[in-house]
Amino acid sequence: MPVKNIIPGQTVTKEKLQxxxxxxxxxxxxxxxxxxxxxxxxxxxxxxxxxVIAGF
Numbered sequence: 345m346p347v348k349n350i351i352p353g354q355t356v357t358k359e360k361l362q363x364x365x366x367x368x369x370x371x372x373x374x375x376x377x378x379x380x381x382x383x384x385x386x387x388x389x390x391x392x393x394x395x396v397i398a399g400f
Contacts, residue, residue, distance in 0.1 A: 356396045360396045361396060364396050368393050379393065
């Protein structure tokens with residue numbers, strides 16, 4: 345059964361949700377450094393990691 349997406353009215357398949365989780369878990373060293381800096385909120389902006397949007 346599809347789950348809700350961040351965009352109202354759109355759903356995400358379990359396969360795409362699982363793939364997004366894999367991409368978040370298996371980051372490259374460069375991605376890990378980038379997200380450490382972004383999580384520290386040094387830019388004052390909120391970012392989403394590997395969020396499924398409109399089926400992508």
